Amino acid sequence: MTDMEEIDFSKLDGLAAVVVQDDMTSDVLMVGFMNQEAYTNTLETGLVTFYSRSRNKQWVKGESSGHTLQVVSLRTDCDRDAIVVRVQANGPGVCHEGYQSCFFRLRVGNEWITTEQQTFSPQDIYGGAK
């Protein structure tokens, strides 16, 4: 692999921004970050793996909920510092608040309005933890 083909993790202190897009609907499900380790793990396992800034470690999305994200395709941008991963989402949703997509709030006028319906009970899945 040449340098030209690598992801550039240098601009965001070792991270790249990752957009997760549902391969069926093209909805953006969530935005996260990968470091080199999480990126490599994603490639090797075919399951989207993020780096958690708050917990300071990599985590396979869905490792606790079972709502994993299977990689369908990966794209990177001109600067190679961001990734779009199209996925097949396992389970009813990716959001720890019980929604299919984390982007369940739409700006209407001067307010953010919840426009989506919950697809699962976060209490049942996460037992109160995220």
Next chain:
Amino acid sequence: MTDMEEIDFSKLDGLAAVVVQDDMTSDVLMVGFMNQEAYTNTLETGLVTFYSRSRNKQWVKGESSGHTLQVVSLRTDCDRDAIVVRVQANGPGVCHEGYQSCFFRLRVGNEWITTEQQTFSPQDIYGGAK
């Protein structure tokens, strides 16, 4: 506006990650960052405005190329630290390398392959500058 309704710029040193999605095709066109000022300017003008980390200032996307991005809708996520903006893209493309989307590279095997065609000449539009 209550605190609940604000964007949280604290997690990324004053920035929020912004996904730009074409409202017609749902393609992700680019990923950028906004600070509070760029976000406010986006709301007020209806034109997507980013914060440039390299130039350390806000910039209206398309201010030099004319390829501006008109806001169709804004969504934020559960943590209110990321934004998806659906846009009507003016002009043939958003990428400074001459492509409709910055995500013109697809991962195939162990390589990044350019799968898109250029839609304009970056030399003509930017005159060599980004």
